[in-house]
Amino acid sequence: MKIAVVQFPGSNCDQDCLRALTDGLHLPAEYVWHKQTSLSGFDAVVLPGGFSYGDYLRCGAIARFSPIMRAVVRSAKEGMPVIGLCNGFQILCEAGLLPGALIRNQSLRFVCQSIWLRVETGDTPFTANLQGRRVLKMPIAHGEGSYFVDERSLETLESKNQVVFRYVDETGDVTAGSNPNGSIHNIAGICNEARNVLGMMPHPDRAWDRKLGSEDGKLIFGSLAETLEPVVSR
Amino acid sequence: MLGVPMKVDVVVMPKQSVLDPQGVAVRNALKDLGLDSVESVRVGKFLELEFKTLPDEAKLQEVCRDLLSNPVIEEYTIRIA
Known part of the structure:
Protein backbone atom coordinates (compact mmCIF):
# COMPACT_ATOMS: atom_id res chain seq x y z
CA MET A 1 0.00 0.00 0.00
CA LYS A 2 1.23 3.49 -0.80
CA ILE A 3 -0.50 6.84 -0.42
CA ALA A 4 0.28 9.89 -2.57
CA VAL A 5 0.38 13.41 -1.13
CA VAL A 6 0.14 15.89 -4.00
CA GLN A 7 2.22 19.05 -3.78
CA PHE A 8 0.92 22.08 -5.64
CA PRO A 9 2.82 25.36 -5.67
CA GLY A 10 1.40 27.02 -2.56
CA SER A 11 0.43 23.84 -0.73
CA ASN A 12 1.42 24.30 2.91
CA CYS A 13 -0.07 21.25 4.63
CA ASP A 14 1.73 18.73 2.44
CA GLN A 15 4.27 18.08 5.21
CA ASP A 16 1.51 17.80 7.81
CA CYS A 17 -0.22 15.20 5.66
CA LEU A 18 2.92 13.19 5.03
CA ARG A 19 3.91 13.28 8.72
CA ALA A 20 0.41 12.31 9.80
CA LEU A 21 0.54 9.27 7.51
CA THR A 22 4.15 8.22 8.09
CA ASP A 23 4.85 9.27 11.70
CA GLY A 24 1.29 9.20 13.00
CA LEU A 25 0.10 5.98 11.42
CA HIS A 26 3.28 4.36 10.03
CA LEU A 27 1.79 4.17 6.55
CA PRO A 28 3.87 4.33 3.38
CA ALA A 29 3.33 7.73 1.77
CA GLU A 30 5.20 9.85 -0.77
CA TYR A 31 4.98 13.30 -2.26
CA VAL A 32 3.83 13.64 -5.84
CA TRP A 33 4.69 16.93 -7.57
CA HIS A 34 1.77 18.53 -9.38
CA LYS A 35 3.62 18.41 -12.72
CA GLN A 36 3.59 14.62 -12.65
CA THR A 37 0.99 12.95 -14.79
CA SER A 38 0.63 9.52 -13.21
CA LEU A 39 -0.44 8.01 -9.92
CA SER A 40 0.62 4.51 -10.84
CA GLY A 41 1.87 2.56 -7.85
CA PHE A 42 -0.37 4.47 -5.46
CA ASP A 43 -3.53 3.19 -3.81
CA ALA A 44 -4.94 6.46 -2.51
CA VAL A 45 -4.27 10.16 -2.90
CA VAL A 46 -4.36 13.13 -0.54
CA LEU A 47 -4.80 16.70 -1.78
CA PRO A 48 -3.40 18.79 1.07
CA GLY A 49 -4.38 22.20 2.38
CA GLY A 50 -2.71 25.48 1.58
CA PHE A 51 -3.07 28.25 -0.93
CA SER A 52 -2.39 26.58 -4.25
CA TYR A 53 -1.42 29.15 -6.86
CA GLY A 54 -1.96 31.84 -4.25
CA ASP A 55 -5.71 31.13 -4.37
CA TYR A 56 -5.76 33.48 -7.37
CA LEU A 57 -9.09 33.79 -9.19
CA ARG A 58 -10.80 31.39 -6.76
CA CYS A 59 -9.46 28.83 -4.29
CA GLY A 60 -8.46 25.75 -6.24
CA ALA A 61 -9.46 27.22 -9.61
CA ILE A 62 -5.98 27.03 -11.13
CA ALA A 63 -4.71 23.94 -9.29
CA ARG A 64 -7.60 22.06 -10.81
CA PHE A 65 -5.83 22.32 -14.19
CA SER A 66 -2.46 21.07 -12.90
CA PRO A 67 -1.17 18.05 -14.86
CA ILE A 68 -1.57 15.65 -11.91
CA MET A 69 -5.28 16.46 -11.69
CA ARG A 70 -6.02 14.48 -14.85
CA ALA A 71 -4.60 11.42 -13.13
CA VAL A 72 -6.52 12.25 -9.96
CA VAL A 73 -9.81 12.54 -11.87
CA ARG A 74 -9.11 9.35 -13.80
CA SER A 75 -8.14 7.41 -10.66
CA ALA A 76 -11.17 8.74 -8.78
CA LYS A 77 -13.44 7.53 -11.57
CA GLU A 78 -11.77 4.13 -11.34
CA GLY A 79 -12.58 4.01 -7.63
CA MET A 80 -9.33 5.04 -5.97
CA PRO A 81 -9.89 6.74 -2.61
CA VAL A 82 -9.20 10.47 -2.91
CA ILE A 83 -9.27 12.80 0.09
CA GLY A 84 -9.06 16.59 -0.17
CA LEU A 85 -8.39 18.57 2.99
CA CYS A 86 -9.17 22.27 3.20
CA ASN A 87 -7.66 23.68 -0.03
CA GLY A 88 -7.79 20.09 -1.31
CA PHE A 89 -11.57 20.12 -0.78
CA GLN A 90 -11.79 23.37 -2.73
CA ILE A 91 -9.76 21.81 -5.57
CA LEU A 92 -12.01 18.72 -5.68
CA CYS A 93 -15.09 20.96 -6.01
CA GLU A 94 -13.45 23.05 -8.73
CA ALA A 95 -12.47 19.85 -10.54
CA GLY A 96 -16.07 18.68 -10.50
CA LEU A 97 -15.29 15.55 -8.47
CA LEU A 98 -17.51 16.89 -5.71
CA PRO A 99 -20.64 19.05 -6.03
CA GLY A 100 -20.89 22.60 -4.72
CA ALA A 101 -18.29 25.22 -3.88
CA LEU A 102 -16.51 26.78 -0.90
CA ILE A 103 -17.14 30.49 -0.63
CA ARG A 104 -15.97 33.29 1.67
CA ASN A 105 -16.73 32.70 5.34
CA GLN A 106 -19.89 34.49 6.35
CA SER A 107 -17.93 36.46 8.94
CA LEU A 108 -15.43 37.53 6.24
CA ARG A 109 -12.76 36.49 8.73
CA PHE A 110 -10.14 33.80 8.44
CA VAL A 111 -11.03 31.28 11.13
CA CYS A 112 -8.33 29.28 12.90
CA GLN A 113 -9.66 27.28 15.83
CA SER A 114 -10.58 23.85 17.12
CA ILE A 115 -14.05 22.64 16.22
CA TRP A 116 -16.24 19.62 16.82
CA LEU A 117 -17.54 17.61 13.95
CA ARG A 118 -19.95 14.72 13.83
CA VAL A 119 -19.43 11.74 11.54
CA GLU A 120 -22.68 11.42 9.60
CA THR A 121 -21.91 8.20 7.76
CA GLY A 122 -19.55 5.29 8.21
CA ASP A 123 -20.11 4.32 4.61
CA THR A 124 -16.90 5.73 3.11
CA PRO A 125 -13.34 4.37 3.09
CA PHE A 126 -12.38 7.26 5.39
CA THR A 127 -15.03 6.73 8.06
CA ALA A 128 -15.51 2.96 7.97
CA ASN A 129 -14.15 2.71 11.53
CA LEU A 130 -16.34 5.54 12.75
CA GLN A 131 -19.82 4.15 13.09
CA GLY A 132 -22.47 5.64 15.36
CA ARG A 133 -22.19 9.38 14.75
CA ARG A 134 -18.91 9.84 16.57
CA VAL A 135 -17.98 13.38 17.53
CA LEU A 136 -14.39 14.35 16.66
CA LYS A 137 -12.21 17.30 17.56
CA MET A 138 -10.10 18.88 14.87
CA PRO A 139 -8.67 22.25 13.87
CA ILE A 140 -9.91 24.38 11.00
CA ALA A 141 -7.97 27.20 9.33
CA HIS A 142 -9.60 28.86 6.35
CA GLY A 143 -11.03 32.05 4.91
CA GLU A 144 -13.15 30.41 2.22
CA GLY A 145 -14.79 27.43 3.88
CA SER A 146 -18.48 28.20 3.67
CA TYR A 147 -19.95 25.27 1.79
CA PHE A 148 -22.58 26.21 -0.77
CA VAL A 149 -24.59 24.09 -3.16
CA ASP A 150 -27.89 24.68 -4.94
CA GLU A 151 -31.04 23.37 -3.34
CA ARG A 152 -31.54 20.41 -5.61
CA SER A 153 -27.98 19.15 -5.17
CA LEU A 154 -28.32 19.69 -1.42
CA GLU A 155 -31.37 17.44 -1.36
CA THR A 156 -29.42 14.80 -3.28
CA LEU A 157 -26.46 15.07 -0.89
CA GLU A 158 -28.72 14.62 2.11
CA SER A 159 -30.90 11.86 0.68
CA LYS A 160 -27.92 9.84 -0.52
CA ASN A 161 -26.02 10.27 2.75
CA GLN A 162 -23.18 12.11 1.05
CA VAL A 163 -22.79 14.55 3.94
CA VAL A 164 -19.92 12.91 5.81
CA PHE A 165 -19.16 15.54 8.48
CA ARG A 166 -21.18 18.31 10.10
CA TYR A 167 -20.08 21.07 12.47
CA VAL A 168 -21.65 20.41 15.86
CA ASP A 169 -21.26 21.50 19.46
CA GLU A 170 -19.33 19.43 21.97
CA THR A 171 -22.36 17.26 22.70
CA GLY A 172 -22.88 16.47 19.03
CA ASP A 173 -25.81 18.77 18.30
CA VAL A 174 -26.02 20.77 15.09
CA THR A 175 -26.35 24.40 16.17
CA ALA A 176 -25.91 27.78 14.51
CA GLY A 177 -23.25 28.63 17.08
CA SER A 178 -21.15 25.63 16.15
CA ASN A 179 -21.06 26.59 12.47
CA PRO A 180 -17.76 28.46 12.08
CA ASN A 181 -18.17 29.73 8.53
CA GLY A 182 -21.80 29.79 7.44
CA SER A 183 -21.77 26.44 5.62
CA ILE A 184 -25.19 25.34 4.43
CA HIS A 185 -26.66 22.66 6.77
CA ASN A 186 -23.45 22.92 8.87
CA ILE A 187 -21.68 20.82 6.25
CA ALA A 188 -17.97 20.27 6.98
CA GLY A 189 -17.31 17.43 4.56
CA ILE A 190 -18.99 15.52 1.74
CA CYS A 191 -18.32 12.54 -0.48
CA ASN A 192 -19.22 11.79 -4.08
CA GLU A 193 -22.00 9.41 -5.04
CA ALA A 194 -19.54 6.52 -5.47
CA ARG A 195 -18.28 7.38 -1.94
CA ASN A 196 -14.55 7.12 -2.78
CA VAL A 197 -13.90 10.87 -2.98
CA LEU A 198 -14.06 12.88 0.25
CA GLY A 199 -13.59 16.60 0.76
CA MET A 200 -13.48 18.25 4.18
CA MET A 201 -12.49 21.65 5.53
CA PRO A 202 -11.20 20.45 8.95
CA HIS A 203 -7.63 19.20 9.24
CA PRO A 204 -7.14 15.57 10.31
CA ASP A 205 -3.54 16.15 9.22
CA ARG A 206 -3.15 18.54 12.15
CA ALA A 207 -4.75 16.19 14.69
CA TRP A 208 -2.70 13.03 14.96
CA ASP A 209 -0.85 13.43 18.23
CA ARG A 210 -1.93 14.50 21.70
CA LYS A 211 0.70 17.24 21.51
CA LEU A 212 -1.32 18.74 18.66
CA GLY A 213 -4.45 18.89 20.80
CA SER A 214 -6.21 15.91 19.29
CA GLU A 215 -5.53 12.51 17.83
CA ASP A 216 -8.88 12.20 16.11
CA GLY A 217 -7.40 12.73 12.66
CA LYS A 218 -5.77 9.33 12.95
CA LEU A 219 -9.21 7.73 12.90
CA ILE A 220 -9.80 9.00 9.37
CA PHE A 221 -6.42 7.98 7.93
CA GLY A 222 -6.68 4.74 9.91
CA SER A 223 -10.03 3.91 8.35
CA LEU A 224 -8.57 4.55 4.93
CA ALA A 225 -5.59 2.28 5.64
CA GLU A 226 -7.79 -0.55 6.85
CA THR A 227 -10.06 -0.21 3.85
CA LEU A 228 -7.04 -0.45 1.57
CA GLU A 229 -5.56 -3.37 3.45
CA PRO A 230 -8.31 -5.18 5.34
CA VAL A 231 -5.89 -7.82 6.59
CA VAL A 232 -4.07 -6.17 9.44
CA SER A 233 -0.60 -7.00 8.27
CA ARG A 234 1.08 -3.66 8.80
CA MET B 1 -6.15 47.78 -36.71
CA LEU B 2 -2.81 46.05 -37.20
CA GLY B 3 -0.88 45.74 -33.97
CA VAL B 4 -3.77 47.00 -31.86
CA PRO B 5 -4.68 44.39 -29.29
CA MET B 6 -8.28 43.20 -29.30
CA LYS B 7 -9.89 43.61 -25.93
CA VAL B 8 -12.40 41.31 -24.34
CA VAL B 24 -23.12 43.03 2.64
CA ALA B 25 -20.03 44.43 4.38
CA VAL B 26 -19.55 47.06 1.65
CA ARG B 27 -23.24 47.99 1.80
CA ASN B 28 -23.01 48.49 5.55
CA ALA B 29 -19.91 50.64 5.11
CA LEU B 30 -21.70 52.78 2.50
CA LYS B 31 -24.59 53.30 4.92
CA ASP B 32 -22.12 54.31 7.62
CA LEU B 33 -20.73 56.89 5.21
CA GLY B 34 -24.15 58.46 4.84
CA LEU B 35 -25.39 56.73 1.70
CA ASP B 36 -28.63 55.84 3.49
CA SER B 37 -30.62 54.73 0.49
CA VAL B 38 -28.28 51.95 -0.61
CA GLU B 39 -30.23 48.70 -0.80
CA SER B 40 -27.64 46.13 -1.71
CA VAL B 41 -24.12 45.73 -3.04
CA ARG B 42 -22.67 42.73 -4.81
CA VAL B 43 -18.96 42.41 -5.36
CA GLY B 44 -17.72 40.69 -8.49
CA LYS B 45 -14.64 40.60 -10.69
CA PHE B 46 -13.70 42.41 -13.86
CA LEU B 47 -11.17 40.74 -16.14
CA GLU B 48 -9.60 42.53 -19.07
CA LEU B 49 -8.27 40.16 -21.72
CA GLU B 50 -6.11 41.32 -24.62
CA PHE B 51 -5.67 39.30 -27.80
CA LYS B 52 -3.60 39.59 -30.94
CA THR B 53 -6.56 38.25 -32.87
CA LEU B 54 -10.10 37.74 -31.66
CA PRO B 55 -10.47 34.25 -30.22
CA ASN B 70 -17.45 28.84 -11.25
CA PRO B 71 -20.99 28.20 -12.54
CA VAL B 72 -22.02 26.81 -9.15
CA ILE B 73 -21.75 30.24 -7.56
CA GLU B 74 -21.11 32.77 -10.32
CA GLU B 75 -22.38 34.14 -13.62
CA TYR B 76 -20.28 35.78 -16.28
CA THR B 77 -20.84 38.16 -19.15
CA ILE B 78 -18.47 38.69 -22.06
CA ARG B 79 -18.11 42.05 -23.73
CA ILE B 80 -16.02 42.35 -26.86
CA ALA B 81 -14.73 45.91 -26.85
Whole structure:
Protein backbone atom coordinates (compact mmCIF):
# COMPACT_ATOMS: atom_id res chain seq x y z
CA MET A 1 0.00 0.00 0.00
CA LYS A 2 1.23 3.49 -0.80
CA ILE A 3 -0.50 6.84 -0.42
CA ALA A 4 0.28 9.89 -2.57
CA VAL A 5 0.38 13.41 -1.13
CA VAL A 6 0.14 15.89 -4.00
CA GLN A 7 2.22 19.05 -3.78
CA PHE A 8 0.92 22.08 -5.64
CA PRO A 9 2.82 25.36 -5.67
CA GLY A 10 1.40 27.02 -2.56
CA SER A 11 0.43 23.84 -0.73
CA ASN A 12 1.42 24.30 2.91
CA CYS A 13 -0.07 21.25 4.63
CA ASP A 14 1.73 18.73 2.44
CA GLN A 15 4.27 18.08 5.21
CA ASP A 16 1.51 17.80 7.81
CA CYS A 17 -0.22 15.20 5.66
CA LEU A 18 2.92 13.19 5.03
CA ARG A 19 3.91 13.28 8.72
CA ALA A 20 0.41 12.31 9.80
CA LEU A 21 0.54 9.27 7.51
CA THR A 22 4.15 8.22 8.09
CA ASP A 23 4.85 9.27 11.70
CA GLY A 24 1.29 9.20 13.00
CA LEU A 25 0.10 5.98 11.42
CA HIS A 26 3.28 4.36 10.03
CA LEU A 27 1.79 4.17 6.55
CA PRO A 28 3.87 4.33 3.38
CA ALA A 29 3.33 7.73 1.77
CA GLU A 30 5.20 9.85 -0.77
CA TYR A 31 4.98 13.30 -2.26
CA VAL A 32 3.83 13.64 -5.84
CA TRP A 33 4.69 16.93 -7.57
CA HIS A 34 1.77 18.53 -9.38
CA LYS A 35 3.62 18.41 -12.72
CA GLN A 36 3.59 14.62 -12.65
CA THR A 37 0.99 12.95 -14.79
CA SER A 38 0.63 9.52 -13.21
CA LEU A 39 -0.44 8.01 -9.92
CA SER A 40 0.62 4.51 -10.84
CA GLY A 41 1.87 2.56 -7.85
CA PHE A 42 -0.37 4.47 -5.46
CA ASP A 43 -3.53 3.19 -3.81
CA ALA A 44 -4.94 6.46 -2.51
CA VAL A 45 -4.27 10.16 -2.90
CA VAL A 46 -4.36 13.13 -0.54
CA LEU A 47 -4.80 16.70 -1.78
CA PRO A 48 -3.40 18.79 1.07
CA GLY A 49 -4.38 22.20 2.38
CA GLY A 50 -2.71 25.48 1.58
CA PHE A 51 -3.07 28.25 -0.93
CA SER A 52 -2.39 26.58 -4.25
CA TYR A 53 -1.42 29.15 -6.86
CA GLY A 54 -1.96 31.84 -4.25
CA ASP A 55 -5.71 31.13 -4.37
CA TYR A 56 -5.76 33.48 -7.37
CA LEU A 57 -9.09 33.79 -9.19
CA ARG A 58 -10.80 31.39 -6.76
CA CYS A 59 -9.46 28.83 -4.29
CA GLY A 60 -8.46 25.75 -6.24
CA ALA A 61 -9.46 27.22 -9.61
CA ILE A 62 -5.98 27.03 -11.13
CA ALA A 63 -4.71 23.94 -9.29
CA ARG A 64 -7.60 22.06 -10.81
CA PHE A 65 -5.83 22.32 -14.19
CA SER A 66 -2.46 21.07 -12.90
CA PRO A 67 -1.17 18.05 -14.86
CA ILE A 68 -1.57 15.65 -11.91
CA MET A 69 -5.28 16.46 -11.69
CA ARG A 70 -6.02 14.48 -14.85
CA ALA A 71 -4.60 11.42 -13.13
CA VAL A 72 -6.52 12.25 -9.96
CA VAL A 73 -9.81 12.54 -11.87
CA ARG A 74 -9.11 9.35 -13.80
CA SER A 75 -8.14 7.41 -10.66
CA ALA A 76 -11.17 8.74 -8.78
CA LYS A 77 -13.44 7.53 -11.57
CA GLU A 78 -11.77 4.13 -11.34
CA GLY A 79 -12.58 4.01 -7.63
CA MET A 80 -9.33 5.04 -5.97
CA PRO A 81 -9.89 6.74 -2.61
CA VAL A 82 -9.20 10.47 -2.91
CA ILE A 83 -9.27 12.80 0.09
CA GLY A 84 -9.06 16.59 -0.17
CA LEU A 85 -8.39 18.57 2.99
CA CYS A 86 -9.17 22.27 3.20
CA ASN A 87 -7.66 23.68 -0.03
CA GLY A 88 -7.79 20.09 -1.31
CA PHE A 89 -11.57 20.12 -0.78
CA GLN A 90 -11.79 23.37 -2.73
CA ILE A 91 -9.76 21.81 -5.57
CA LEU A 92 -12.01 18.72 -5.68
CA CYS A 93 -15.09 20.96 -6.01
CA GLU A 94 -13.45 23.05 -8.73
CA ALA A 95 -12.47 19.85 -10.54
CA GLY A 96 -16.07 18.68 -10.50
CA LEU A 97 -15.29 15.55 -8.47
CA LEU A 98 -17.51 16.89 -5.71
CA PRO A 99 -20.64 19.05 -6.03
CA GLY A 100 -20.89 22.60 -4.72
CA ALA A 101 -18.29 25.22 -3.88
CA LEU A 102 -16.51 26.78 -0.90
CA ILE A 103 -17.14 30.49 -0.63
CA ARG A 104 -15.97 33.29 1.67
CA ASN A 105 -16.73 32.70 5.34
CA GLN A 106 -19.89 34.49 6.35
CA SER A 107 -17.93 36.46 8.94
CA LEU A 108 -15.43 37.53 6.24
CA ARG A 109 -12.76 36.49 8.73
CA PHE A 110 -10.14 33.80 8.44
CA VAL A 111 -11.03 31.28 11.13
CA CYS A 112 -8.33 29.28 12.90
CA GLN A 113 -9.66 27.28 15.83
CA SER A 114 -10.58 23.85 17.12
CA ILE A 115 -14.05 22.64 16.22
CA TRP A 116 -16.24 19.62 16.82
CA LEU A 117 -17.54 17.61 13.95
CA ARG A 118 -19.95 14.72 13.83
CA VAL A 119 -19.43 11.74 11.54
CA GLU A 120 -22.68 11.42 9.60
CA THR A 121 -21.91 8.20 7.76
CA GLY A 122 -19.55 5.29 8.21
CA ASP A 123 -20.11 4.32 4.61
CA THR A 124 -16.90 5.73 3.11
CA PRO A 125 -13.34 4.37 3.09
CA PHE A 126 -12.38 7.26 5.39
CA THR A 127 -15.03 6.73 8.06
CA ALA A 128 -15.51 2.96 7.97
CA ASN A 129 -14.15 2.71 11.53
CA LEU A 130 -16.34 5.54 12.75
CA GLN A 131 -19.82 4.15 13.09
CA GLY A 132 -22.47 5.64 15.36
CA ARG A 133 -22.19 9.38 14.75
CA ARG A 134 -18.91 9.84 16.57
CA VAL A 135 -17.98 13.38 17.53
CA LEU A 136 -14.39 14.35 16.66
CA LYS A 137 -12.21 17.30 17.56
CA MET A 138 -10.10 18.88 14.87
CA PRO A 139 -8.67 22.25 13.87
CA ILE A 140 -9.91 24.38 11.00
CA ALA A 141 -7.97 27.20 9.33
CA HIS A 142 -9.60 28.86 6.35
CA GLY A 143 -11.03 32.05 4.91
CA GLU A 144 -13.15 30.41 2.22
CA GLY A 145 -14.79 27.43 3.88
CA SER A 146 -18.48 28.20 3.67
CA TYR A 147 -19.95 25.27 1.79
CA PHE A 148 -22.58 26.21 -0.77
CA VAL A 149 -24.59 24.09 -3.16
CA ASP A 150 -27.89 24.68 -4.94
CA GLU A 151 -31.04 23.37 -3.34
CA ARG A 152 -31.54 20.41 -5.61
CA SER A 153 -27.98 19.15 -5.17
CA LEU A 154 -28.32 19.69 -1.42
CA GLU A 155 -31.37 17.44 -1.36
CA THR A 156 -29.42 14.80 -3.28
CA LEU A 157 -26.46 15.07 -0.89
CA GLU A 158 -28.72 14.62 2.11
CA SER A 159 -30.90 11.86 0.68
CA LYS A 160 -27.92 9.84 -0.52
CA ASN A 161 -26.02 10.27 2.75
CA GLN A 162 -23.18 12.11 1.05
CA VAL A 163 -22.79 14.55 3.94
CA VAL A 164 -19.92 12.91 5.81
CA PHE A 165 -19.16 15.54 8.48
CA ARG A 166 -21.18 18.31 10.10
CA TYR A 167 -20.08 21.07 12.47
CA VAL A 168 -21.65 20.41 15.86
CA ASP A 169 -21.26 21.50 19.46
CA GLU A 170 -19.33 19.43 21.97
CA THR A 171 -22.36 17.26 22.70
CA GLY A 172 -22.88 16.47 19.03
CA ASP A 173 -25.81 18.77 18.30
CA VAL A 174 -26.02 20.77 15.09
CA THR A 175 -26.35 24.40 16.17
CA ALA A 176 -25.91 27.78 14.51
CA GLY A 177 -23.25 28.63 17.08
CA SER A 178 -21.15 25.63 16.15
CA ASN A 179 -21.06 26.59 12.47
CA PRO A 180 -17.76 28.46 12.08
CA ASN A 181 -18.17 29.73 8.53
CA GLY A 182 -21.80 29.79 7.44
CA SER A 183 -21.77 26.44 5.62
CA ILE A 184 -25.19 25.34 4.43
CA HIS A 185 -26.66 22.66 6.77
CA ASN A 186 -23.45 22.92 8.87
CA ILE A 187 -21.68 20.82 6.25
CA ALA A 188 -17.97 20.27 6.98
CA GLY A 189 -17.31 17.43 4.56
CA ILE A 190 -18.99 15.52 1.74
CA CYS A 191 -18.32 12.54 -0.48
CA ASN A 192 -19.22 11.79 -4.08
CA GLU A 193 -22.00 9.41 -5.04
CA ALA A 194 -19.54 6.52 -5.47
CA ARG A 195 -18.28 7.38 -1.94
CA ASN A 196 -14.55 7.12 -2.78
CA VAL A 197 -13.90 10.87 -2.98
CA LEU A 198 -14.06 12.88 0.25
CA GLY A 199 -13.59 16.60 0.76
CA MET A 200 -13.48 18.25 4.18
CA MET A 201 -12.49 21.65 5.53
CA PRO A 202 -11.20 20.45 8.95
CA HIS A 203 -7.63 19.20 9.24
CA PRO A 204 -7.14 15.57 10.31
CA ASP A 205 -3.54 16.15 9.22
CA ARG A 206 -3.15 18.54 12.15
CA ALA A 207 -4.75 16.19 14.69
CA TRP A 208 -2.70 13.03 14.96
CA ASP A 209 -0.85 13.43 18.23
CA ARG A 210 -1.93 14.50 21.70
CA LYS A 211 0.70 17.24 21.51
CA LEU A 212 -1.32 18.74 18.66
CA GLY A 213 -4.45 18.89 20.80
CA SER A 214 -6.21 15.91 19.29
CA GLU A 215 -5.53 12.51 17.83
CA ASP A 216 -8.88 12.20 16.11
CA GLY A 217 -7.40 12.73 12.66
CA LYS A 218 -5.77 9.33 12.95
CA LEU A 219 -9.21 7.73 12.90
CA ILE A 220 -9.80 9.00 9.37
CA PHE A 221 -6.42 7.98 7.93
CA GLY A 222 -6.68 4.74 9.91
CA SER A 223 -10.03 3.91 8.35
CA LEU A 224 -8.57 4.55 4.93
CA ALA A 225 -5.59 2.28 5.64
CA GLU A 226 -7.79 -0.55 6.85
CA THR A 227 -10.06 -0.21 3.85
CA LEU A 228 -7.04 -0.45 1.57
CA GLU A 229 -5.56 -3.37 3.45
CA PRO A 230 -8.31 -5.18 5.34
CA VAL A 231 -5.89 -7.82 6.59
CA VAL A 232 -4.07 -6.17 9.44
CA SER A 233 -0.60 -7.00 8.27
CA ARG A 234 1.08 -3.66 8.80
CA MET B 1 -6.15 47.78 -36.71
CA LEU B 2 -2.81 46.05 -37.20
CA GLY B 3 -0.88 45.74 -33.97
CA VAL B 4 -3.77 47.00 -31.86
CA PRO B 5 -4.68 44.39 -29.29
CA MET B 6 -8.28 43.20 -29.30
CA LYS B 7 -9.89 43.61 -25.93
CA VAL B 8 -12.40 41.31 -24.34
CA ASP B 9 -13.93 42.21 -20.99
CA VAL B 10 -15.31 39.51 -18.74
CA VAL B 11 -17.46 40.39 -15.74
CA VAL B 12 -17.94 37.67 -13.13
CA MET B 13 -20.66 38.20 -10.51
CA PRO B 14 -21.91 36.07 -7.64
CA LYS B 15 -25.30 34.53 -8.44
CA GLN B 16 -28.31 36.15 -6.81
CA SER B 17 -28.99 32.94 -4.90
CA VAL B 18 -25.53 32.98 -3.32
CA LEU B 19 -24.95 35.03 -0.19
CA ASP B 20 -22.25 37.61 -0.86
CA PRO B 21 -20.88 38.57 2.58
CA GLN B 22 -18.41 40.96 0.98
CA GLY B 23 -21.26 42.84 -0.68
CA VAL B 24 -23.12 43.03 2.64
CA ALA B 25 -20.03 44.43 4.38
CA VAL B 26 -19.55 47.06 1.65
CA ARG B 27 -23.24 47.99 1.80
CA ASN B 28 -23.01 48.49 5.55
CA ALA B 29 -19.91 50.64 5.11
CA LEU B 30 -21.70 52.78 2.50
CA LYS B 31 -24.59 53.30 4.92
CA ASP B 32 -22.12 54.31 7.62
CA LEU B 33 -20.73 56.89 5.21
CA GLY B 34 -24.15 58.46 4.84
CA LEU B 35 -25.39 56.73 1.70
CA ASP B 36 -28.63 55.84 3.49
CA SER B 37 -30.62 54.73 0.49
CA VAL B 38 -28.28 51.95 -0.61
CA GLU B 39 -30.23 48.70 -0.80
CA SER B 40 -27.64 46.13 -1.71
CA VAL B 41 -24.12 45.73 -3.04
CA ARG B 42 -22.67 42.73 -4.81
CA VAL B 43 -18.96 42.41 -5.36
CA GLY B 44 -17.72 40.69 -8.49
CA LYS B 45 -14.64 40.60 -10.69
CA PHE B 46 -13.70 42.41 -13.86
CA LEU B 47 -11.17 40.74 -16.14
CA GLU B 48 -9.60 42.53 -19.07
CA LEU B 49 -8.27 40.16 -21.72
CA GLU B 50 -6.11 41.32 -24.62
CA PHE B 51 -5.67 39.30 -27.80
CA LYS B 52 -3.60 39.59 -30.94
CA THR B 53 -6.56 38.25 -32.87
CA LEU B 54 -10.10 37.74 -31.66
CA PRO B 55 -10.47 34.25 -30.22
CA ASP B 56 -13.05 31.71 -31.21
CA GLU B 57 -16.34 32.48 -29.44
CA ALA B 58 -16.89 28.88 -28.32
CA LYS B 59 -13.38 28.69 -26.84
CA LEU B 60 -13.97 31.96 -25.01
CA GLN B 61 -17.21 30.66 -23.53
CA GLU B 62 -15.43 27.47 -22.50
CA VAL B 63 -12.67 29.22 -20.55
CA CYS B 64 -15.17 31.60 -18.95
CA ARG B 65 -17.22 28.65 -17.78
CA ASP B 66 -14.34 26.37 -16.73
CA LEU B 67 -11.71 28.75 -15.37
CA LEU B 68 -12.72 32.40 -15.09
CA SER B 69 -16.00 31.66 -13.33
CA ASN B 70 -17.45 28.84 -11.25
CA PRO B 71 -20.99 28.20 -12.54
CA VAL B 72 -22.02 26.81 -9.15
CA ILE B 73 -21.75 30.24 -7.56
CA GLU B 74 -21.11 32.77 -10.32
CA GLU B 75 -22.38 34.14 -13.62
CA TYR B 76 -20.28 35.78 -16.28
CA THR B 77 -20.84 38.16 -19.15
CA ILE B 78 -18.47 38.69 -22.06
CA ARG B 79 -18.11 42.05 -23.73
CA ILE B 80 -16.02 42.35 -26.86
CA ALA B 81 -14.73 45.91 -26.85
